[in-house]
Amino acid sequence: MTRTLLLLRHAKSSWAEVGQADHERPLNPRGRKAATLIGQVLRGQGLIPDLVLLSTAGRTVETWERLAAELGRT
Numbered sequence: 001m002t003r004t005l006l007l008l009r010h011a012k013s014s015w016a017e018v019g020q021a022d023h024e025r026p027l028n029p030r031g032r033k034a035a036t037l038i039g040q041v042l043r044g045q046g047l048i049p050d051l052v053l054l055s056t057a058g059r060t061v062e063t064w065e066r067l068a069a070e071l072g073r074t
Contacts, residue, residue, distance in 0.1 A: 006047060011035040011066075013059040024058045027066075035063045039070025048073070 011031035016022055027035060042048070048071050054060050068074050 004047065006042075006049060008038070008063070008067075010055075010057070010059040010063040011038070023056070026058050027062045031059070031063070032066060035066035036070060039067035042067065043071050 011027050011034045013025045013031055014028040016025050052064060052068075052073075054064050065074075
């Protein structure tokens with residue numbers, strides 16, 4: 001059985017607002033669009049993950065949520 005390991009980084013995030021922890025930074029508009037497109041590309045290639053491990057950082061969770069929506073993994 002062939003296995004494929006996908007390593008992804010979060011999409012483009014905003015700079016931290018004053019008083020905002022780095023861990024809580026969200027994606028910016030460009031990052032939101034890119035995360036959705038990456039999900040579409042992965043789906044088109046048939047690359048649907050069986051297991052996902054991710055950081056609890058806001059930008060990482062938001063990236064996964066957008067990918068997951070495109071992959072039917074919500």
